[in-house]
Each structure stands twice: as C-alpha cells, then as structure tokens.
Amino acid sequence: MPENRPFVVTIAGFDPSGGAGVLADIKTFEQHNVYGFAINTGNTIQTENQFFEMQWTDQAFVLRSLDKLFENYSIKAVKIGIVPSLDYLKDIVFAIKKLSPKTKIVWDTVLKSTTEFRFITIENQAVLFEILEKIDLITPNYNEILQFSAVPKNPDLIAHDVSKHCAVLLKGGHNPLAIGVDCLYTGKETFRLVPNNTIVSEKHGSGCVLSSAITANLALGQDLKTACNNAKKYIETYLESNQTKLGYHHV
Numbered sequence: 001m002p003e004n005r006p007f008v009v010t011i012a013g014f015d016p017s018g019g020a021g022v023l024a025d026i027k028t029f030e031q032h033n034v035y036g037f038a039i040n041t042g043n044t045i046q047t048e049n050q051f052f053e054m055q056w057t058d059q060a061f062v063l064r065s066l067d068k069l070f071e072n073y074s075i076k077a078v079k080i081g082i083v084p085s086l087d088y089l090k091d092i093v094f095a096i097k098k099l100s101p102k103t104k105i106v107w108d109t110v111l112k113s114t115t116e117f118r119f120i121t122i123e124n125q126a127v128l129f130e131i132l133e134k135i136d137l138i139t140p141n142y143n144e145i146l147q148f149s150a151v152p153k154n155p156d157l158i159a160h161d162v163s164k165h166c167a168v169l170l171k172g173g174h175n176p177l178a179i180g181v182d183c184l185y186t187g188k189e190t191f192r193l194v195p196n197n198t199i200v201s202e203k204h205g206s207g208c209v210l211s212s213a214i215t216a217n218l219a220l221g222q223d224l225k226t227a228c229n230n231a232k233k234y235i236e237t238y239l240e241s242n243q244t245k246l247g248y249h250h251v
Contacts, residue, residue: 005035006219007073010212011062011092012081012108013042013054019246020205025079025212027249031234032216037073039065041083048204048245056084063095070099076219077104079212086127093134104218108211109140111147125150132165137224139211141171156183163187169214169228171207184228191225193232200239203247210235 010025018024022038029036039062045053069075078096083089089107096103128148132138140148142155145168149158159170163185172181172195180195203209213234217227241248 005033006076007037008034008215008219009037009039009066009069009075009078010081010215011039011041011066011078012208013044014040015044015046015205017046017048017204017246019048019203020208021081024205024208025081025215028209028212028234029216031249032213032220034076034216034219036216037069037075039069041081041088059088059091063091066092066095067099070096075100075103077106077215079215080105080107081208081211082110086124086131090127090131093131097134104136104215105134106211106215106218107135107138108207109138109144110207111144129165132162135166136218137167137169137214138162139169139171139207139214141173141207142175145170159183159185160190167224169193171210173206182228182232184225186224191228193229195232196236197240200236201243201247202245203239204245206235206239206247209238209247209249 008029010022012025013021015021015023022040026036026038040057041062042054042056044051080089080092083092093105096105145155145158148162155170159168162168164187167187168185170183170185172178175181180198182193184191184193210231213231214227217230222230238247238249
C-alpha cells in the first residue's frame, strides 16, 4: 500500500488518445503525489481531433466498483467526468456521500466534446441542484455554465447563483473579456485567478487535467482557493509543454 499518499478516484470516460478522461486524470494524479484509482463510465473511440463513438458503462457496474474501492481504501477525493445522464450522476454522487460523507467531490461538467458530441443534457433543474448540494466544486467553462440556468443569463451571474449550492470555478478559456482568467465562486466570496501566460497551445482534455489537479490538491489537504490556484499553475505548464494538442505532464 502506498505510504504517505492519499487515495483519490477518477470516475470518467476512457479516451484512447490519453489526452482526456481517466488516462489524463491518472497522469495528473501521479504528478501530484496522490495515488489514483479509476472507474470507467464509458469507452470512446476518438483522437485529439475527432470523436467517433461512445459506449457507456452499465451504471450498476460503476456503483459496484465504487463500493469495493471505498470498502478497501480511505478515499480523500473523487473527480467525476463524463456521464450519460443526471440520474446516472446522482446515483454516483449519493453513493459516494453514503460511503464516505467527508470525501471531496469535484465534477468536471463536460456536457459535450470539443467536436460537438453531447454526453449529457441538463433537463431537470431540480435534480441538478439536488446533486450540486452534495458536490464540493464544479468546473464549467463559459459555454457549459449556460446550461445551468433555465433562462438566458450572463455566465458570471449564473455561476454566482449556482455557488449557493456548491462552489464554482468558471474557467476562463472562453472568457470573451479576459481570456484565461478563471473566477472561483465559493458562495461567500469571489476570487479572480489570473494566468501568468495567455500565449499557450490549445490542448485536448485540458479541462480534465485541471479538475483532476484540483482534486489531487484537495486530497493533499489544501483549501479550495489554494487547490485551484496551484492547479492553474499546473495546467499552464501543461499547456506550454508543446505545440500539439497532446500535452506532456510534469511539475
């Protein structure tokens, strides 16, 4: 059993390119000196440039795997990625909290791929907010946050409203007014996380890497603001690692 490394779990899809999903998460966990487990919500056929096909994992299989991991290990934090429905997500989140109420949960709100394949549609706002009450942080971008409101609103206003239920890190990659500036809404305070460098190369799966870095930092005992700040530094290094869409992981 690993010594002095907290256990964390990623519950996400399998991307054979390794740029996103559980493979990217595990790479990130290792660089942060946490021990990562992975539960696969679905297999994809994709490259860093194209998405071809999706095959979801039966939910009962995911829940059984989750149960066995929590039965055998003390899990400090969980990162959740792509899921096919709110009900699927709800059962996972509620199972985690039943198994270990103190375990931190980060949901990377990937609603569709960059090539427009839609993973999940938010149709029931009541169920959504019921789930968010059990989650510690969500990490939407400026396009994804729009789906969290039943009526059209400014993305920052939506993030502020959602933060009444759980903390929100509104990623700034699509911020039209301040590219790269993330905003952390905790429900009580708002923090602007300013990038050190905005001249970086686009990377496939960068959102997965950011959210798993935050998850690792939370498992290491960092407070939410510190965890997000340190994850931002990590993702910038990742984005600067080369000029292709498949980045290199290093600290």
